[in-house]
Amino acid sequence: MCMNSFLQAENLKFSYINNIEEPPVRTEVLHGVSLDVKKGEFVALLGHNGSGKSTLAKCFNAINIADEGKVYACGFDASLEENLFPIRQRVGMVFQNPDNQIVATIVEEDVAFALENMGVEPAEIRRRVDEALKTVGMYEYRGHAPHKLSGGQKQRVAIAGILAMKPQVVLLDEPTAMLDPSGRAEVMKTIKMLKEEMCVTIVLITHYMEEAAQADRIVVIDNGSIVMDDVPKRIFSQVEKMKSIGLDVPQVTELCYLLRQQGVDLPEDIITEDECVEALSKLLLKK
Amino acid sequence: MAIIRTENLTYVYGDGTPFRKVAVDNVNLSIDEGEFVGVIGHTGSGKSTLIQHLNGLLQPTSGSVYIDGEKLWEDKKRLRDIRFKVGLVFQYPEYQLFEETVYKDIAFGPKNMGLSDDEIDRRIRETARMVGIKEELFDKSPFELSGGQKRRVAIAGVMAMEPKVLILDEPASGLDPKGRDKILGQIREYHKEKKNTVLLVSHSMEDVAKHAGKILVMNNASLYCYDTPVNVFAKASELSAMGLAVPQITRVFKRLDQMGCNIGEEVYTVDFAKNLMLKLLNRNNNMEE
Amino acid sequence: MLKDITIGQFFPGKSIVHRLDSRIKIILTIVFIFMLFMADSFYGLGVGIIYVLGAFLLSKIPFKMMLKSLKPLVPILIFTGILNIFFITAGDPVFEWRFITVTDMGLRTAAYNMIRIIGLIIGSSLLTYTTSPIALTDAIERLLSPLKKIKVPVHELAMMMTIALRFIPTLIEETDKIMSAQKARGADLETGSLLQRAKALVPILIPLFVSSFRRAEDLALAMECRCYHGGEGRTRLKQLKTAPRDYVALVITAGFVFLTVFADKLA
Incomplete structure (x- = not known):
């Protein structure tokens, strides 16, 4: 089922053009980015605000069209006009502000929005909307007004609206930034379920390092270029480099790093609570 | 003396309608001057409603609020003056910017206070320095700034009123790690320099643990506790049960303690954890010798 | 404060009024407004008010909501009343003081217009209370769809x-x-x-x-x-389909229109 669900960028350059100024000012945001996302992969995209990570994500669903270089999404060349809708159906995108991406006044109507645009038959819309809402656990809320839901619930509705299209890739641009801890947990649980049970390729942009630690792979962007690309363990073990880019590492990683600096014998790749508890208890319970 | 005091403070939303909800339930609180208080609680715990009472934006359904010894709502004309004493920075404060220039926007609050131009100018320069807004930016439109800069200008706008109490609702939400550390660091500097009372509302226990001297926990519209971080984090499992995210580091050391590592202390910051670990390891080494 | 405004709000429900086709509901509302302005006596207006209150009862919307929707319009009501009372000088004077003349006709017109406004508000809030906004816009889109032919961006x-x-x-x-x-x-x-x-x-x-x-x-x-x-x-997602109940509602409403005319004649 996951055939062709991958993203590919080759030497991608992208500039924003400010037309208000005379003459128009071009600002290059992406300076030749090359990236390959494999089918079924869960990639976290990190970088400080303004680093170009959202711009990159928007190149993958043909919202931004590359100035130079090539972008392929699920096998479609993103620079071709006729591929616009095939790409957007396959590569869904969820945004930061839950309020600003819900179009309709009833949950199920909103989830149906993309399918209505695609001209799907009403009976099929009904089936897919119900299925998508059940997947994200919002089926009981199908008749509710979106503005009465919590932030986490709104984001899950937004995800359902994307899922109804049956996408192969879901791009999430800081979906948890405006949520409280329980909302964040809800959304993360949903994302992981998409990856594991539905075989959806995930690209997650986030500022929360604990969320990034759950990914298969982390790509770090700084000033429009990819500076790191590896599994979470090897990314977070480079504590100094991460901090110099303006990013963070999980608390447990930081602790182990500080202890290692003091000569304590600890492995370099501790990024989860469990690993930390295990390593520290070994030290403390050593007879 | 207590700068903020509440007596049986209760607030009910939509009284007499089917949507009736007790948002703040009989809260008795006393916060001393100069304290740096972290306010935590899950969404809907009543913390936002509580802080809006502290500067008279909401009127208690019953009970009372005293600021600097003065009872609120006794004389409605005094409310505006009380708002100058208790500065409130809402979540995403950049959405309240409206003036043509950064300078004028920061001046809005002080101007409403009726201060002299010289005094306003002094305050703008001082607060802009505190939040790291360079004077070159003064003549720019606030809408041209970056997200983090906008946020800091908005905070400066409230700081410039030099309130005795500064309340900030999630000042770092939505920022990247660097932006978050910068703003929280500046708030801490402000507290150190001005010796004013600061209330920091946050979902991030890590941030609260790092900065606050006291922690106020709201749960289900009631005041769960108001205590020092050590005593609050001693209740880590209760906090988790309330749906609050205890710092990762606190969880690690709780688990170590349960495994028989004999931690003996409440851990809630990375620095403290590092020093404690070194001490514990030393103790173990000494015992071996 | 601002949250108290209830006009335009939707209260989901399963009553017969909720289930009527939204296009029919719009048409019925228009007919009802027509009825109110056609009526020229207390009897005629009474028929209209009975009609809308009946519909309100059927909708099972709490009565309180109706009063709430009227509350913000009290100033407009008072303004209309005063305007009619003091500025209509035709008819027999019932009260005179210096330059102020109040006539029976003025009083009657004031009462008529106030009843009309109240009816109008109740009727239109009933429409929005019982029809999801999306069904409403859908219905408008479909009712107006003939206009597409003349290039109206419906x-x-x-x-x-x-x-x-x-x-x-x-x-x-x-x-x-x-x-x-x-x-x-x-x-x-x-x-x-x-x-x-x-x-x-x-x-x-x-x-x-x-x-x-x-x-x-x-x-x-x-x-x-x-x-x-x-x-x-x-x-x-949702197809608009008319059901027998929609035709029944149309017939009943037509009956009320007839009753209004009849009641006016009676007066």
Whole structure:
């Protein structure tokens, strides 16, 4: 089922053009980015605000069209006009502000929005909307007004609206930034379920390092270029480099790093609570 | 003396309608001057409603609020003056910017206070320095700034009123790690320099643990506790049960303690954890010798 | 404060009124308004009021909601009343004092118009209480669809209405928040001359505009990501279908129109 669900960028350059100024000012945001996302992969995209990570994500669903270089999404060349809708159906995108991406006044109507645009038959819309809402656990809320839901619930509705299209890739641009801890947990649980049970390729942009630690792979962007690309363990073990880019590492990683600096014998790749508890208890319970 | 005091403070939303909800339930609180208080609680715990009472934006359904010894709502004309004493920075404060220039926007609050131009100018320069807004930016439109800069200008706008109490609702939400550390660091500097009372509302226990001297926990519209971080984090499992995210580091050391590592202390910051670990390891080494 | 406004709100339910086809409901509302303005006696107006109250009872919407929807209109009601009482000088005077003359005709017209406004509000709020905004815009889109032939952008208008309805609660909330934030900075919104008060709105309106534009931009992007490309080739989740109950409602309403005319004749 996951055939062709991958993203590919080759030497991608992208500039924003400010037309208000005379003459128009071009600002290059992406300076030749090359990236390959494999089918079924869960990639976290990190970088400080303004680093170009959202711009990159928007190149993958043909919202931004590359100035130079090539972008392929699920096998479609993103620079071709006729591929616009095939790409957007396959590569869904969820945004930061839950309020600003819900179009309709009833949950199920909103989830149906993309399918209505695609001209799907009403009976099929009904089936897919119900299925998508059940997947994200919002089926009981199908008749509710979106503005009465919590932030986490709104984001899950937004995800359902994307899922109804049956996408192969879901791009999430800081979906948890405006949520409280329980909302964040809800959304993360949903994302992981998409990856594991539905075989959806995930690209997650986030500022929360604990969320990034759950990914298969982390790509770090700084000033429009990819500076790191590896599994979470090897990314977070480079504590100094991460901090110099303006990013963070999980608390447990930081602790182990500080202890290692003091000569304590600890492995370099501790990024989860469990690993930390295990390593520290070994030290403390050593007879 | 207590700068903020509440007596049986209760607030009910939509009284007499089917949507009736007790948002703040009989809260008795006393916060001393100069304290740096972290306010935590899950969404809907009543913390936002509580802080809006502290500067008279909401009127208690019953009970009372005293600021600097003065009872609120006794004389409605005094409310505006009380708002100058208790500065409130809402979540995403950049959405309240409206003036043509950064300078004028920061001046809005002080101007409403009726201060002299010289005094306003002094305050703008001082607060802009505190939040790291360079004077070159003064003549720019606030809408041209970056997200983090906008946020800091908005905070400066409230700081410039030099309130005795500064309340900030999630000042770092939505920022990247660097932006978050910068703003929280500046708030801490402000507290150190001005010796004013600061209330920091946050979902991030890590941030609260790092900065606050006291922690106020709201749960289900009631005041769960108001205590020092050590005593609050001693209740880590209760906090988790309330749906609050205890710092990762606190969880690690709780688990170590349960495994028989004999931690003996409440851990809630990375620095403290590092020093404690070194001490514990030393103790173990000494015992071996 | 702002949250108290209930006009335009939808109360989901399963009553017969809720289940009527939304196109029929719009037509019925228009007929009802027509009925109110056609009636020219207390009897005729009474028939109209009975009709709308009956519908209200059937809808099972709490009676309190009706009173709530009327509350913000009290000033308009009073204004209409006063206007009619004092400015209609035809008819027999019932009260005279210096230059003020109140006539029986003035009193009667005032009462008629107040009843009409009340009926109008109840009728139209009943429509919005029982019809989801999306069904409403859908119905408008379909009722107006013949106009597409003469190049009226019916779909676009309906889409704009849907989005407006969707964002009204969000913007109300936002306005409340901005007002609080500016009050916390010492903005004085309650006192001063009219000019001062108008000026005091600037710190609220500008942030509101800025944020609306930002939301519009975000929403447009989100819609694009979900393959929105105008009304062409669009299908709908919910199909509008008329059922026997819709025809029954039409017949009953026609009966009431007839009754109104009859009652007027009687008077």
